Amino acid sequence: MVIFSGEIERIPAVPAPEKIKLRTSGVNLFYGTFQALRNISIEIPAQAITAIIGPSGCGKTSFLRLFNRMNDLIHNARVEGSVELDDMPIYDQNTDVVELRKRVGMVFQKPNPFPMSVFDNVAFGPRRHGKDNRKELEEIVERSLHRAALLDEVKDKIHESALSLSGGQQQRLCIARVLAVDPEVILMDEPCSALDPVATLKIEDLMRALSENYTIVIVTHNMQQAARVSDMAAFLMMADDKTGELVEYGPTNRVFTNPKDPRTESYITGRFG
Amino acid sequence: MIRSERGHGAKATERIAFGLLALATFLVVAPVIYIVVFILVNGSGSISWEFLTQAPRHRGLEGGIFPAIVGTFYLMIGTLLFALPVGVFSAIYLTEYARRNWLTRLINLSIVNLAGVPSIVFGLFGLGLFVLAMRSGSSLLAASLTLACQALAMIITTSREALMAVPRSYREGSLALGATKWQTVLHVVLPQAMPGIITGTVLATSRAIGETAPILAVGAAFLLPSLPSSPLDQFMALPYHLYIVATQVPGMPERTMWGTALVLLVVVLSFNTMAMVVRWRFRQRRV
Numbered sequence: 001m002v003i004f005s006g007e008i009e010r011i012p013a014v015p016a017p018e019k020i021k022l023r024t025s026g027v028n029l030f031y032g033t034f035q036a037l038r039n040i041s042i043e044i045p046a047q048a049i050t051a052i053i054g055p056s057g058c059g060k061t062s063f064l065r066l067f068n069r070m071n072d073l074i075h076n077a078r079v080e081g082s083v084e085l086d087d088m089p090i091y092d093q094n095t096d097v098v099e100l101r102k103r104v105g106m107v108f109q110k111p112n113p114f115p116m117s118v119f120d121n122v123a124f125g126p127r128r129h130g131k132d133n134r135k136e137l138e139e140i141v142e143r144s145l146h147r148a149a150l151l152d153e154v155k156d157k158i159h160e161s162a163l164s165l166s167g168g169q170q171q172r173l174c175i176a177r178v179l180a181v182d183p184e185v186i187l188m189d190e191p192c193s194a195l196d197p198v199a200t201l202k203i204e205d206l207m208r209a210l211s212e213n214y215t216i217v218i219v220t221h222n223m224q225q226a227a228r229v230s231d232m233a234a235f236l237m238m239a240d241d242k243t244g245e246l247v248e249y250g251p252t253n254r255v256f257t258n259p260k261d262p263r264t265e266s267y268i269t270g271r272f273g
Numbered sequence: 274m275i276r277s278e279r280g281h282g283a284k285a286t287e288r289i290a291f292g293l294l295a296l297a298t299f300l301v302v303a304p305v306i307y308i309v310v311f312i313l314v315n316g317s318g319s320i321s322w323e324f325l326t327q328a329p330r331h332r333g334l335e336g337g338i339f340p341a342i343v344g345t346f347y348l349m350i351g352t353l354l355f356a357l358p359v360g361v362f363s364a365i366y367l368t369e370y371a372r373r374n375w376l377t378r379l380i381n382l383s384i385v386n387l388a389g390v391p392s393i394v395f396g397l398f399g400l401g402l403f404v405l406a407m408r409s410g411s412s413l414l415a416a417s418l419t420l421a422c423q424a425l426a427m428i429i430t431t432s433r434e435a436l437m438a439v440p441r442s443y444r445e446g447s448l449a450l451g452a453t454k455w456q457t458v459l460h461v462v463l464p465q466a467m468p469g470i471i472t473g474t475v476l477a478t479s480r481a482i483g484e485t486a487p488i489l490a491v492g493a494a495f496l497l498p499s500l501p502s503s504p505l506d507q508f509m510a511l512p513y514h515l516y517i518v519a520t521q522v523p524g525m526p527e528r529t530m531w532g533t534a535l536v537l538l539v540v541v542l543s544f545n546t547m548a549m550v551v552r553w554r555f556r557q558r559r560v
Binding site: 114 | 440447450453456
């Protein structure tokens with residue numbers, strides 16, 4: 001099991017965080033008559049990185065999108081069971097989705113900066129939430145770019161098009177854009193799948209640094225990445241009816257070195273997927 | 274032997290196909306060039322300061338076409354004023370907000386078919402609804418509303434296409450940052466779609482103001498002593514004036530007709546050019 005050597009021994013900076021940030025109990029997700037997720041119960045700790053792994057099409061992304069209600073955008077999507085953020089039900093009728101998405105940010109698979117300047121991209125969220133003081137915005141932009149480890153690379157082209165940045169820079173810009181809104185949770189949907197190895201490592205370092213202050217949930221295809229960066233790992237797999245189920249969940253260390261379920265072992269040793 | 278013959282045949286077919294396609298393109302382009310050049314050559318002689326700035330006298334036999342130019346200009350503004358907001362808002366509603374169901378499909382189908390309605394039908398519709406039922410009389414207002422109705426179908430269709438061409442990832446990125454749907458439309462989707470919307474709107478409007486039939490019944494006048502002073506006044510317009518001088522006034526010098534045609538052509542083409550400039554500026558500003 002060469003792939004887990006070294007990194008797996010890493011001890012999280014915050015010793016065993018107790019606080020539960022996100023919780024699902026008995027969640028079923030349907031797209032029309034198709035059931036995408038079945039009976040998923042999970043507790044995601046605060047200020048830690050939780051990786052969602054599993055083969056293609058098992059519903060990892062759908063699962064991630066439960067937490068900021070992005071599945072709402074899909075016609076016919078329906079959620080059963082409960083999803084909670086800090087013990088507050090997310091799928092309650094009274095939930096303000098806009099407020100929820102301010103607290104739960106998202107980074108997408110493909111970098112999707114807006115076709116605007118670097119500055120306007122980062123200032124987009126704060127502006128929409130009513131901040132229009134130029135000085136305040138400048139501070140937010142600088143702080144966010146700094147936290148996303150991008151400031152040094154873009155400080156000379158802050159008013160140039162975000163589309164002129166490299167793929168890795170664009171993705172860190174998207175992270176800066178999320179940080180500018182000052183969220184509590186950051187959802188990442190395979191954030192490195194469109195990036196080269198160097199850019200990938202930069203994002204991973206960034207995630208480690210951010211996990212001190214933010215709760216991060218990352219979907220990844222990449223076993224090594226999950227082993228390298230995450231504190232907790234959830235393994236999803238689809239059942240015979242193509243519905244995604246949670247097979248195993250626990251500390252990354254344990255899941256990777258001593259999986260309880262034979263399916264987890266087969267998957268992480270590369271026998272399928 | 275057989276193979277070489279086949280090869281020869283394929284080459285010949287290729288040449289014939291190329292020739293046919295080139296010929297078809299020529300047949301499309303040639304009349305346009307011919308018409309423009311012909312009107313330029315025949316019409317430029319009558320263009321003078323007096324022709325452009327004077328009102329017609331003696332049933333148009335003398336004087337100029339100033340009121341018709343102004344009338345067409347007013348019509349353009351009036352049509353844009355009504356058609357642009359209504360067209361763009363309904364395109365936004367249909368693309369961004371409306372659920373996909375049988376009703377929206379029916380609405381979309383109706384809009385596409387609206388574009389195929391003959392212009393004289395729009396004219397009679399305008400006469401019935403705006404002039405008579407809404408009692409706006411034969412007026413600039415009624416004509417603008419009528420032309421706006423005609424332009425709407427094309428504005429909505431092209432605006433929808435421009436909106437739908439904006440990548441879904443932009444919308445998701447914006448919504449995921451906690452922007453509302455309207456903020457997403459206003460700050461992310463619309464700026465991206467604007468060049469397409471502008472082009473569609475201007476082409477639709479310039480086609481509408483070139484029309485004669487729809488304004489026949491709703492307020493276009495043969496001859497007016499003065500310019501319209503309110504939206505409820507009657508007006509002169511270039512296409513209608515051209516129809517009058519070309520067919521209704523005996524002894525009209527030919528060059529007056531060509532001159533009027535030339536001015537109409539220039540007005541419409543410069544409006545289109547303006548749209549291209551605006552579109553280009555948008556592209557530049559959009560980083």
